[in-house]
Amino acid sequence: MNVVLNICRFYPGVDAKPYFQEFTVLVEEHNTVLDALLQAWQQDPGLSFRRSCRSAICGSCALCINGRPGLACQTLIRNAITEGGRITLEPLPHFRQLKDLVVDLDPFFESLKAVVPWVVIRDNHDGRMAPEVARKLESPATCILCGVCHAAMDDPGEVKPAAVVKGLRLALDPRDALGAARLQLMKVPRDILRLFIKNLPEKCPKGITVPEDVCHL
Numbered sequence: 670m671n672v673v674l675n676i677c678r679f680y681p682g683v684d685a686k687p688y689f690q691e692f693t694v695l696v697e698e699h700n701t702v703l704d705a706l707l708q709a710w711q712q713d714p715g716l717s718f719r720r721s722c723r724s725a726i727c728g729s730c731a732l733c734i735n736g737r738p739g740l741a742c743q744t745l746i747r748n749a750i751t752e753g754g755r756i757t758l759e760p761l762p763h764f765r766q767l768k769d770l771v772v773d774l775d776p777f778f779e780s781l782k783a784v785v786p787w788v789v790i791r792d793n794h795d796g797r798m799a800p801e802v803a804r805k806l807e808s809p810a811t812c813i814l815c816g817v818c819h820a821a822m823d824d825p826g827e828v829k830p831a832a833v834v835k836g837l838r839l840a841l842d843p844r845d846a847l848g849a850a851r852l853q854l855m856k857v858p859r860d861i862l863r864l865f866i867k868n869l870p871e872k873c874p875k876g877i878t879v880p881e882d883v884c885h886l
Contacts, residue, residue, distance in 0.1 A: 672696050672750060674709050676716070677759040678769050687766065689757075698747035702756065703730050706741055718770035725874065728815025732770050733759040738820035740874045761820035777816050780829035784836035784854055789846040802843055808878045809838035821872040830872075833857060833865060837879050840886055849886035859884050 671693055679687040692709035703720055710716045721729040723742045730741040734749050735757050749756050764772035818830040833855055840851040847854070852862070866879045 670696065670698070671754060672705060672746060673753070673755045674705055675755055675757040676709065676769070677766075678716075679766050680768055696746050698745070700746050701742050702734055702744045702746065702749050702758070703741035705746060705756070706730075706758070717768040726813055728813040728817075731761055731815040731817050731820070731874075733761055733820065738762070738817045738872075740815060740817070743874055761816055763820055763822070764816065772816075774816060777819065777829070777831065778814070780832045781814075781835060783829070784832050784839070784851060785847065786832075786835050786839070788839060788842055788844055790844055791846045794844045796844070798843060802841075805841055805880050806838055808876075809834050809841075811875050812838075812873075812877055813875060815874065817874050818869065818872045830865065830869075833862070834869070834877060834879065837862075837866075837883050841880065841883055852884075852886060 674692045674694060675689050676692060677687050678684070678690045692712055694705045694708035696705050696708070703723060706718055706720070710718070718732065718741075719729040720742065721727045725740050725743040728740070731738065732741055734741070734744055735751060738761055746756075751757075758770060760766045760770050760772045764774065764777070767773050812831060812834045814831050816831065818834070822830065836851045836855045839845050840848060845851075852859075857865070862884050863881060866881050866884070870876050870878050
Protein backbone atom coordinates (compact mmCIF):
# COMPACT_ATOMS: atom_id res chain seq x y z
CA MET A 670 0.00 0.00 0.00
CA ASN A 671 1.06 3.59 -0.56
CA VAL A 672 1.86 5.63 2.54
CA VAL A 673 2.66 9.34 2.64
CA LEU A 674 5.48 10.28 5.01
CA ASN A 675 5.20 13.91 6.09
CA ILE A 676 8.78 14.56 7.24
CA CYS A 677 10.15 17.60 9.03
CA ARG A 678 13.17 18.94 7.12
CA PHE A 679 15.75 21.46 8.26
CA TYR A 680 19.27 22.18 6.99
CA PRO A 681 21.06 24.80 9.13
CA GLY A 682 22.70 27.50 7.08
CA VAL A 683 20.38 26.79 4.17
CA ASP A 684 16.84 26.77 5.56
CA ALA A 685 15.48 29.74 7.49
CA LYS A 686 13.23 27.45 9.52
CA PRO A 687 11.98 23.84 9.56
CA TYR A 688 9.42 22.78 6.96
CA PHE A 689 7.59 19.58 5.99
CA GLN A 690 8.17 17.52 2.85
CA GLU A 691 6.01 14.60 1.68
CA PHE A 692 7.35 11.28 0.41
CA THR A 693 5.10 8.56 -1.00
CA VAL A 694 6.43 5.06 -0.29
CA LEU A 695 5.17 1.55 -1.00
CA VAL A 696 5.09 -0.58 2.17
CA GLU A 697 3.19 -3.40 3.85
CA GLU A 698 1.30 -3.14 7.13
CA HIS A 699 3.87 -5.36 8.85
CA ASN A 700 6.77 -3.15 7.78
CA THR A 701 8.17 -0.61 10.21
CA VAL A 702 8.39 3.15 10.08
CA LEU A 703 12.14 2.72 9.61
CA ASP A 704 11.49 0.59 6.52
CA ALA A 705 9.40 3.45 5.13
CA LEU A 706 12.08 6.00 6.05
CA LEU A 707 14.71 4.03 4.17
CA GLN A 708 12.53 4.17 1.06
CA ALA A 709 12.19 7.94 1.45
CA TRP A 710 15.98 8.15 1.77
CA GLN A 711 16.34 6.30 -1.54
CA GLN A 712 14.23 9.04 -3.11
CA ASP A 713 16.32 11.77 -1.48
CA PRO A 714 19.77 10.69 -0.16
CA GLY A 715 20.04 14.10 1.50
CA LEU A 716 17.37 13.11 4.02
CA SER A 717 19.06 12.74 7.41
CA PHE A 718 18.05 10.40 10.25
CA ARG A 719 19.80 7.97 12.57
CA ARG A 720 19.48 4.20 12.50
CA SER A 721 21.66 1.21 13.29
CA CYS A 722 20.51 -2.11 14.77
CA ARG A 723 16.90 -2.34 13.46
CA SER A 724 16.25 -4.46 16.58
CA ALA A 725 15.16 -1.84 19.16
CA ILE A 726 18.34 -2.26 21.19
CA CYS A 727 20.50 0.72 20.14
CA GLY A 728 18.01 3.61 20.36
CA SER A 729 19.48 5.38 17.31
CA CYS A 730 16.21 5.70 15.37
CA ALA A 731 14.26 7.52 18.10
CA LEU A 732 12.04 10.24 16.66
CA CYS A 733 8.55 11.69 16.96
CA ILE A 734 5.89 9.64 15.14
CA ASN A 735 2.55 11.42 14.78
CA GLY A 736 3.45 13.60 17.75
CA ARG A 737 4.53 10.72 20.00
CA PRO A 738 8.20 9.88 20.67
CA GLY A 739 9.15 6.31 19.80
CA LEU A 740 11.53 4.02 17.92
CA ALA A 741 11.11 3.92 14.14
CA CYS A 742 12.36 0.32 13.96
CA GLN A 743 9.86 -0.84 16.59
CA THR A 744 6.78 0.98 15.28
CA LEU A 745 4.76 -0.95 12.71
CA ILE A 746 3.15 0.84 9.79
CA ARG A 747 -0.28 -0.51 10.73
CA ASN A 748 0.05 1.09 14.18
CA ALA A 749 1.35 4.41 12.87
CA ILE A 750 -0.72 5.12 9.79
CA THR A 751 -3.41 7.78 10.22
CA GLU A 752 -6.45 8.78 8.22
CA GLY A 753 -5.57 9.41 4.60
CA GLY A 754 -2.62 7.01 4.74
CA ARG A 755 -0.24 9.53 6.31
CA ILE A 756 2.50 9.36 8.93
CA THR A 757 4.10 12.53 10.30
CA LEU A 758 7.74 12.29 11.40
CA GLU A 759 9.56 14.94 13.41
CA PRO A 760 12.76 15.15 15.47
CA LEU A 761 12.54 14.43 19.19
CA PRO A 762 11.22 17.45 21.14
CA HIS A 763 13.38 19.07 23.86
CA PHE A 764 16.49 18.42 21.74
CA ARG A 765 18.24 20.81 19.35
CA GLN A 766 17.52 19.89 15.72
CA LEU A 767 20.79 19.41 13.83
CA LYS A 768 19.43 18.33 10.44
CA ASP A 769 16.05 16.88 9.49
CA LEU A 770 15.32 14.11 12.05
CA VAL A 771 18.78 14.21 13.67
CA VAL A 772 19.06 15.95 17.05
CA ASP A 773 21.95 16.95 19.31
CA LEU A 774 22.35 14.23 21.94
CA ASP A 775 25.53 15.59 23.56
CA PRO A 776 23.71 17.27 26.51
CA PHE A 777 21.71 14.05 26.97
CA PHE A 778 24.84 11.90 27.35
CA GLU A 779 26.59 14.60 29.37
CA SER A 780 23.80 14.39 31.97
CA LEU A 781 24.77 10.79 32.71
CA LYS A 782 28.05 11.89 34.24
CA ALA A 783 26.24 13.54 37.13
CA VAL A 784 25.00 10.18 38.45
CA VAL A 785 28.45 8.49 38.26
CA PRO A 786 27.23 5.92 35.69
CA TRP A 787 29.11 2.88 36.95
CA VAL A 788 29.08 0.64 40.01
CA VAL A 789 31.42 1.83 42.76
CA ILE A 790 32.28 -1.53 44.31
CA ARG A 791 32.07 -1.80 48.10
CA ASP A 792 35.26 -3.06 49.72
CA ASN A 793 33.32 -5.53 51.87
CA HIS A 794 31.14 -7.04 49.13
CA ASP A 795 31.81 -10.65 48.18
CA GLY A 796 30.37 -10.34 44.66
CA ARG A 797 27.31 -12.48 45.34
CA MET A 798 23.78 -11.30 44.63
CA ALA A 799 20.46 -12.92 45.58
CA PRO A 800 18.26 -13.87 42.58
CA GLU A 801 15.38 -11.69 43.80
CA VAL A 802 17.73 -8.67 44.00
CA ALA A 803 19.11 -9.37 40.53
CA ARG A 804 15.55 -9.45 39.17
CA LYS A 805 14.97 -5.92 40.52
CA LEU A 806 17.91 -4.71 38.44
CA GLU A 807 16.95 -6.44 35.19
CA SER A 808 14.33 -4.00 33.92
CA PRO A 809 16.16 -0.68 34.55
CA ALA A 810 19.33 -2.28 33.16
CA THR A 811 17.62 -2.62 29.76
CA CYS A 812 17.66 1.17 29.18
CA ILE A 813 19.05 1.76 25.66
CA LEU A 814 19.62 5.53 26.14
CA CYS A 815 17.33 6.40 23.23
CA GLY A 816 16.07 9.68 24.72
CA VAL A 817 12.39 8.81 24.22
CA CYS A 818 11.53 9.22 27.90
CA HIS A 819 13.15 12.67 27.88
CA ALA A 820 11.26 13.69 24.74
CA ALA A 821 7.96 12.31 26.06
CA MET A 822 7.94 14.59 29.11
CA ASP A 823 5.85 17.75 28.82
CA ASP A 824 8.61 19.83 30.38
CA PRO A 825 11.69 17.88 31.55
CA GLY A 826 13.35 20.98 32.96
CA GLU A 827 16.39 19.97 34.97
CA VAL A 828 15.24 16.35 35.25
CA LYS A 829 17.27 14.06 33.00
CA PRO A 830 15.12 10.90 32.74
CA ALA A 831 17.72 8.50 31.35
CA ALA A 832 20.22 9.63 33.98
CA VAL A 833 17.55 9.08 36.64
CA VAL A 834 16.92 5.52 35.41
CA LYS A 835 20.66 4.83 35.44
CA GLY A 836 21.03 6.34 38.92
CA LEU A 837 18.11 4.38 40.37
CA ARG A 838 19.37 1.12 38.90
CA LEU A 839 22.78 1.69 40.50
CA ALA A 840 21.23 2.77 43.82
CA LEU A 841 19.48 -0.62 43.98
CA ASP A 842 22.69 -2.54 43.33
CA PRO A 843 23.91 -4.13 46.60
CA ARG A 844 27.50 -4.04 45.32
CA ASP A 845 27.48 -0.24 45.06
CA ALA A 846 29.18 1.85 47.74
CA LEU A 847 27.18 5.01 46.96
CA GLY A 848 23.76 3.39 47.37
CA ALA A 849 21.19 5.88 48.67
CA ALA A 850 23.63 8.75 48.14
CA ARG A 851 22.87 8.46 44.42
CA LEU A 852 19.40 9.88 45.08
CA GLN A 853 21.08 13.02 46.41
CA LEU A 854 23.37 13.14 43.36
CA MET A 855 20.33 13.23 41.09
CA LYS A 856 18.88 16.21 42.99
CA VAL A 857 15.32 15.09 42.24
CA PRO A 858 12.69 15.37 45.03
CA ARG A 859 11.28 12.03 46.21
CA ASP A 860 7.71 12.90 45.16
CA ILE A 861 8.94 13.70 41.64
CA LEU A 862 10.84 10.40 41.59
CA ARG A 863 7.70 8.48 42.54
CA LEU A 864 5.71 10.17 39.77
CA PHE A 865 8.51 9.50 37.28
CA ILE A 866 8.67 5.81 38.25
CA LYS A 867 4.88 5.53 37.87
CA ASN A 868 4.81 7.04 34.37
CA LEU A 869 8.02 5.50 33.02
CA PRO A 870 6.64 2.16 31.70
CA GLU A 871 4.16 4.00 29.45
CA LYS A 872 6.75 6.45 28.10
CA CYS A 873 9.64 4.03 27.60
CA PRO A 874 9.71 1.94 24.37
CA LYS A 875 11.24 -0.89 26.40
CA GLY A 876 8.53 -0.65 29.08
CA ILE A 877 11.14 -0.24 31.83
CA THR A 878 9.89 -0.53 35.41
CA VAL A 879 11.74 0.60 38.54
CA PRO A 880 10.78 -0.69 42.02
CA GLU A 881 9.16 2.17 43.91
CA ASP A 882 10.85 1.10 47.13
CA VAL A 883 14.05 2.69 45.78
CA CYS A 884 12.56 6.00 46.97
CA HIS A 885 12.80 4.74 50.54
CA LEU A 886 16.53 4.07 50.49
